[in-house]
Amino acid sequence: MTEFLQLTFQGVALGSQYALIALGFVVIYKATGVINFAQGGFVLVGAYLGYNFTQTWDLPFYLALVMAMVAGAILGAVVERLLLRHMVGQPVFAVLMITIGLLFVLEQTATSVWGFDNLNLGDPWGIDTVKVGDLNLAVADLWTIGLAAVAMLLFFAFFRYTATGVAMRATALDQEAAVAQGISAGRIFALAWAVSGAVAALGGVTLAAGPAQLAPGISFVALAAFPAMILGGLDSPAGAVVGGIVIGVTQSLTAGYQPDHAEWLGTNFHIVMPYVVMILILLVRPYGLFGTREVRRV
Amino acid sequence: MSRARDLHVSYAQQLRLVTSSWAGAGFLALALAWLAAPLVLSEFQLDVGARVAIFALGAIGLNLLTGFTGQVSLGHAFFIGTGAYGAAWAGGDQEWPLWLWLPGITLLGVVLGAVIGPFALRLRGNYLAIVTLGLLFIGEHVFNNWDSVTGGGAGRSVEAETTLAGLDVTSLELFGREFEREQSLFWFTWLIVGLGALLAKNLVRSRPGRAMQAVRDRDLAAEVIGVSLARYKVGAFAISSGYAALAGGLFGVLQRYVSPTEFGGQLGLFLSIQYIAIIIVGGIGTVFGSVLGAFIVGAMPRIIESLSQDRDLPFVFGDAGGSDGFISVFSLNQALFGVLIVAFLLFEPRGLAAIWFRLKAYFRSWPFSY
Numbered sequence A: 001m002t003e004f005l006q007l008t009f010q011g012v013a014l015g016s017q018y019a020l021i022a023l024g025f026v027v028i029y030k031a032t033g034v035i036n037f038a039q040g041g042f043v044l045v046g047a048y049l050g051y052n053f054t055q056t057w058d059l060p061f062y063l064a065l066v067m068a069m070v071a072g073a074i075l076g077a078v079v080e081r082l083l084l085r086h087m088v089g090q091p092v093f094a095v096l097m098i099t100i101g102l103l104f105v106l107e108q109t110a111t112s113v114w115g116f117d118n119l120n121l122g123d124p125w126g127i128d129t130v131k132v133g134d135l136n137l138a139v140a141d142l143w144t145i146g147l148a149a150v151a152m153l154l155f156f157a158f159f160r161y162t163a164t165g166v167a168m169r170a171t172a173l174d175q176e177a178a179v180a181q182g183i184s185a186g187r188i189f190a191l192a193w194a195v196s197g198a199v200a201a202l203g204g205v206t207l208a209a210g211p212a213q214l215a216p217g218i219s220f221v222a223l224a225a226f227p228a229m230i231l232g233g234l235d236s237p238a239g240a241v242v243g244g245i246v247i248g249v250t251q252s253l254t255a256g257y258q259p260d261h262a263e264w265l266g267t268n269f270h271i272v273m274p275y276v277v278m279i280l281i282l283l284v285r286p287y288g289l290f291g292t293r294e295v296r297r298v
Numbered sequence B: 001m002s003r004a005r006d007l008h009v010s011y012a013q014q015l016r017l018v019t020s021s022w023a024g025a026g027f028l029a030l031a032l033a034w035l036a037a038p039l040v041l042s043e044f045q046l047d048v049g050a051r052v053a054i055f056a057l058g059a060i061g062l063n064l065l066t067g068f069t070g071q072v073s074l075g076h077a078f079f080i081g082t083g084a085y086g087a088a089w090a091g092g093d094q095e096w097p098l099w100l101w102l103p104g105i106t107l108l109g110v111v112l113g114a115v116i117g118p119f120a121l122r123l124r125g126n127y128l129a130i131v132t133l134g135l136l137f138i139g140e141h142v143f144n145n146w147d148s149v150t151g152g153g154a155g156r157s158v159e160a161e162t163t164l165a166g167l168d169v170t171s172l173e174l175f176g177r178e179f180e181r182e183q184s185l186f187w188f189t190w191l192i193v194g195l196g197a198l199l200a201k202n203l204v205r206s207r208p209g210r211a212m213q214a215v216r217d218r219d220l221a222a223e224v225i226g227v228s229l230a231r232y233k234v235g236a237f238a239i240s241s242g243y244a245a246l247a248g249g250l251f252g253v254l255q256r257y258v259s260p261t262e263f264g265g266q267l268g269l270f271l272s273i274q275y276i277a278i279i280i281v282g283g284i285g286t287v288f289g290s291v292l293g294a295f296i297v298g299a300m301p302r303i304i305e306s307l308s309q310d311r312d313l314p315f316v317f318g319d320a321g322g323s324d325g326f327i328s329v330f331s332l333n334q335a336l337f338g339v340l341i342v343a344f345l346l347f348e349p350r351g352l353a354a355i356w357f358r359l360k361a362y363f364r365s366w367p368f369s370y
Helices: A002-032 A039-056 A061-082 A092-114 A139-161 A163-173 A175-180 A185-208 A218-232 A237-261 A269-284 B011-015 B021-040 B043-068 B076-093 B098-116 B118-122 B125-145 B181-204 B207-217 B219-224 B229-255 B265-282 B287-309 B329-347 B351-364
Strands: A129-132 A135-138
Touching (some): A002 A039, A002 A163, A002 A185, A002 A218, A092 A218, A092 B265, A129 A139, A139 A163, A139 A185, A139 A237, A218 A237, A218 B265, B021 B043, B021 B181, B043 B076, B043 B207, B043 B229, B076 B098, B098 B118, B118 B125, B181 B207, B181 B229, B181 B287, B265 B287, B265 B329, B265 B351, B287 B329, B287 B351
Antiparallel strands (some): A129 A135
């Protein structure tokens, strides 16, 4: 039982990271209808900027975290203005490929600047753990869950109670109608990318914090957040959270139990587990658990 | 009475493969170039040429799927990998002769594509892209763990049989003259590309091709006018994967070694992206564009590699040391692919093929530019 709870806790922490990254995807998709494959690049650059602010510039960790988020927001807005604005109305495939191209450029720029070594973020959480009953809870994991929860609450409040949030939802629903109401669709797009960039930086820092170190591979984790996002449905922030946790817990439990109970599936099966879950769910529900069903007319 | 050259008086005339004596001469020139290249070019150039051929073959397949049928796939690398491992197993372990294993792995690709294809019936656009991305990771896992066939994480050598009709395609002996490995493989790979391109061209200019393009342009509308979506979406996946597996088999023969990371996970994604870059750069929805794009994308990394070895690119640090650069060859390549994709999509979304068509249109009515 202890083992189960321990694994579940780790799964929730992992899932919170996925959820943060998936939230970044969802914000952009909801406002602009673009799946941003470059999200991994934003995560990577955000985390490295955080490293740069704490380690190279010697700033306090939490200040550096905020600065990394601001820088991520600026990066997101600039990318939207320079590249994606030209692609409004283009086929899905073309937009998707633009973001993939961007992913490679961001990744390689980051490795050219900061190199391939494992870096220590110097976060205050380190490898400390707290003991609750029989469970060992990593402080970094607790902070990750906490930060993710705060970010999500802010999200819901933002979309529900602020004029800008409502404008974003309106634009997502019907661009033309929104523009007719005096909402600037361009500004909403830029804002969505900025928010996404900021969330990505937060996700990146939590990924690199604690015992995990900062290495170029973390943009890879964003790919693992795809199943989380798809599972919840592309346009549902609540779905991103649920999908993230489900995928995180499934992955963690698979890592814990599969080597003993289903050895024939091979080593490291937990890495592909999210994709297997995703494919199974999509076969049953093609638009995810909470996604809006697409209505098509001829 | 003399007619304008581009006046079509019958449907068959419009569908003709060789549209004019100029086009005929062009094909002849290409064939002669294919025959002559191995006698003229250096071994390095021929090796790059054979790699370009493999890229071209895989890209023709992807173009049938993405360019003509409009289905986005990030899983092309998985099918390439399947072909490469298939060559290692069927041609190497089982010692099947070339005439058997080469069609065999193609068939394997077709079957696997037909298994994946039904996903395209339920999922569209973005969702399909992500499911095929998942295929890369699941593929990597299988390649890593199915030790008896794939040799596990360390990879395995490919020692496939390469004799066809008494001729070893990796060291040809013709007219009493022995040719090097690079020369022989150049001839063989480009022969397959030629046949593959002909097949693809025939496919897209006939009934199935028109159905595929109808599915691409508006799948619901296509279904309403009587195109079976199940048949053409799954069919496109099957054919495209067949091309990919064939290309993978040739890749195995050329490379003589395969490892799981090449075709799965992040490098697998990069390989898939390379193929997508080829069709974007070359021209989406054209067969010859796939070959044009393969020249750029296939040759670029090798040229950068060889330039950096000679230290001609001062900002690159090569394998040989030289620490004054700031970017590695690998990073430069990946970044350049990114830039290439973004730039073409923004400025020339129909690729190099569009430039060619514009040139042709200009000269067709030359000197009247209207």
